[in-house]
Amino acid sequence: MIGTSLPEYIFIRICIIGLSLITPVSVTYCILHLISFIFFRTGVLKPSFLPDAPCPVEIWFAAETCFYLLFFLPYSSYLQRPAVHPTLGSRAERKELFEKCHETIPNPERYIRGWFKGAPLEEIGRDQVIIFFGWAFLGKDTFDDEESEELEEYVSGLESLIGRPFHPGNGKAKSIRLTLDPVPLQYRSLLWYCTVGVVDLSIFVRLPLSGFRFYRTSLLSTLHHLPLRPQALLTRHHSPARHVTYWHRPHTSKTHRPIVFLHGIGIGLHPYIPLLASINASVKGLAGDDGQPTDGQIGILAVEILPISSRLTHSALSRQQFVQEMTLILEKHEYLKDAGFVLVSHSYGTILSTHLIHSPIRSHIRGILLVDPVTFLLHMPDVAFNFTARVPKSANHHQLMYFAGRDVGVAHTLARRFFWAENVLWREEVGGNEGIMTTVSLGGKDIIVDAECVGRYLAGLDGSSEGEGDGSKNNKGEGDGNTNEVNGWKNKEWTGKGLEILWSENCDHAQVLERERKRRPLVRAMRRYSRIE
Structure with missing residues (x-):
């Protein structure tokens, strides 16, 4: 893993920007030359309308363009297919998993805010928490009456852990639901x-x-x-x-x-x-x-x-x-x-x-x-x-x-x-x-x-580090006492x-x-x- 210095930041940003520009430049070059070829054949433009790159570069640009248009675009659509979730067991087994999770949550507010991308607690509506638990424990976003009852039980348990109820309704914040959200892929040349x-x-x-x-x-x-x-x-x-x-x-x-x-x-x-x-x-x-x-x-x-x-x-x-x-x-x-x-x-x-x-x-x-x-x-x-x-x-x-x-x-x-x-x-x-x-x-x-x-x-x-409440964390142990007894491990x-x-x-x-x-x-x-x- 790279460090955090300014030179390293400049280096990694240049690398990412350079790699990200390869395909747009290639596609743009090929489209312009295609347009130039069509209009030149009709006599509208002169041959010197667009300068030519060296032959190896033109071949590379053409290959990048074909790869992106003919392979990656349909492939990326294919990868967005829904996930096939495994069976999570009976309701009793899910309840046992829920209780085991909640026994090991050191900071309940940070826990739920992290899953809601750092949103303030006031923006997290109760209905969205139900949807979040539906993904986490059922692997879906539509529920029958029995499942809704189960999820209500989980939300009430979290409210007790936090010490306050969630606001009714949807709220502004949306949660992370890894296997239901779109696949966040980025093209590679x-x-x-x-x-x-x-x-x-x-x-x-x-x-x-x-x-x-x-x-x-x-x-x-x-x-x-x-x-x-x-x-x-x-x-x-x-x-x-x-x-x-x-x-x-x-x-x-x-x-x-x-x-x-x-x-x-x-x-x-x-x-x-x-x-x-x-x-x-x-x-x-x-x-x-x-x-x-x-x-x-x-x-x-x-x-x-x-x-x-x-x-x-x-x-x-x-x-x-x-x-x-x-x-x-x-x-x-x-x-x-x-x-x-x-x-x-x-x-x-x-x-x-x-x-x-x-x-x-x-x-x-x-x-x-x-x-x-x-x-x-x-x-x-x-x-x-x-x-x-x-x-x-x-x-x-x-x-x-x-x-x-x-x-x-x-x-x-x-x-x-x-x-x-x-x-x-x-x-x-x-x-x-x-x-x-x-x-x-x-x-x-x-x-x-x-x-x-x-x-x-x-x-x-x-207990644990308190973090910043947004899914990030603070590993300095601030607020934990930082005694030999606490950090001796x-x-x-x-x-x-x-x-x-x-x-x-x-x-x-x-x-x-x-x-x-x-x-x-x-x-x-x-x-x-x-x-x-």
């Missing part, structure tokens, strides 16, 4: 996808140097990605799954378990190569930093999640599809044996980790590392607000909004394939009580999640047992991965969980 292709090619060069082998899906499936991946056709290894491709480093150690890695939103595995290499470097027949000798290399299975990797491809898999395909892959490489494996994930990858934790695969997971997780407290507005509704101000805000939130694949994934009730992970589902050692890495300056709130929740403390020594937190005070989202010194505690946790005792 062919030049951008070519750039992604170059980065993708660098992955195919760098990962094999660390002993990884690429496993592709079928030939037909490989040809359905943009940018194309011709280098993927050179591999002799095939994924047993229909959609999921991955990189695998064979596991040969008898004293350590293999690792499964799930990446976050961005440009694929490229930012994570140093982290994966850090694990590999410590196990080449030498003792790791835990003092334990190794007798081979730790296997690593790094999964590619293409729909959130800045490319045009298939839609994000449903929870059931992902678990089924991961089961095939893990069985192929014998990860579902008694020794089990370590599950490591970052950002959106923690959502997919949650699906595995909630599946039969859970019984084979021996340790969990969640870096910048977005899966805890998903009923809070921070993730949805920061991705879809926040007006960007700083450089990192603009980077997140344009290169992540508005990317075609990411926008569709969040707006049509992201169902919070099946993605949320609760504190009691991980850690010592459940028998799975778990470490959660949080950054104090994270602009996506309220890291302070999540940390206090995981530490079992009541940030500085606890890591032991590798139970549920533990690694707190990086000055790190934004993903910045803990950028430098070796910051990555060191993560690598230590992975090695510790990997060791067979």
Whole structure:
């Protein structure tokens, strides 16, 4: 993640404006030349009416124009199709989920204002709160009498929590409803996808140097990605799954378990190569930093999640599809044996980790590392607000909004394939009580999640940072006392047992991965969980 300095702001704004202008310039040039050609043939204009660009530039402009008009416009309309919501269970199960959510809301007013895009409480009408809960717990915006009665019960519960009733009627404010709202995608040019292709090619060069082998899906499936991946056709290894491709480093150690890695939103595995290499470097027949000798290399299975990797491809898999395909892959490489494996994930990858934790695969997971997780407290507005509704101000805000939130694949994934009730992970589902050692890495300056709130929740403390009431947050702990008793969870020594937190005070989202010194505690946790005792 980029920083917040003025030079970085100028740089990111220039990049975004430049990329955004490519298509308008291309279409305008082609239209003017078409008009010029038509009128020149009729003798109305002279040949010199419009100067010609160099031939390669004209070809590029024509390609950009055709791509936009013939592919993107109909494709963007196709992506606006309604989401297919999963069944959320019985009314009793929904009521239990509602109560669990409300038990973990530290600031009820900030909670509802965040979902209503920071609107003042006076502008939030009771009818709109009913519509919001209808999306959150029923996945729709029309209700029968029994459902209306259920939603009235939820609204009354929230009013009791806030300590005041909502104004009757609709009110001025409208809520965020991720899977019912329009998909907020923004066009990407062919030049951008070519750039992604170059980065993708660098992955195919760098990962094999660390002993990884690429496993592709079928030939037909490989040809359905943009940018194309011709280098993927050179591999002799095939994924047993229909959609999921991955990189695998064979596991040969008898004293350590293999690792499964799930990446976050961005440009694929490229930012994570140093982290994966850090694990590999410590196990080449030498003792790791835990003092334990190794007798081979730790296997690593790094999964590619293409729909959130800045490319045009298939839609994000449903929870059931992902678990089924991961089961095939893990069985192929014998990860579902008694020794089990370590599950490591970052950002959106923690959502997919949650699906595995909630599946039969859970019984084979021996340790969990969640870096910048977005899966805890998903009923809070921070993730949805920061991705879809926040007006960007700083450089990192603009980077997140344009290169992540508005990317075609990411926008569709969040707006049509992201169902919070099946993605949320609760504190009691991980850690010592459940028998799975778990470490959660949080950054104090994270602009996506309220890291302070999540940390206090995981530490079992009541209350949280108060935030600003608009879906953003204040991670300084103001108003909380800031005593050693309150904030001691940030500085606890890591032991590798139970549920533990690694707190990086000055790190934004993903910045803990950028430098070796910051990555060191993560690598230590992975090695510790990997060791067979």
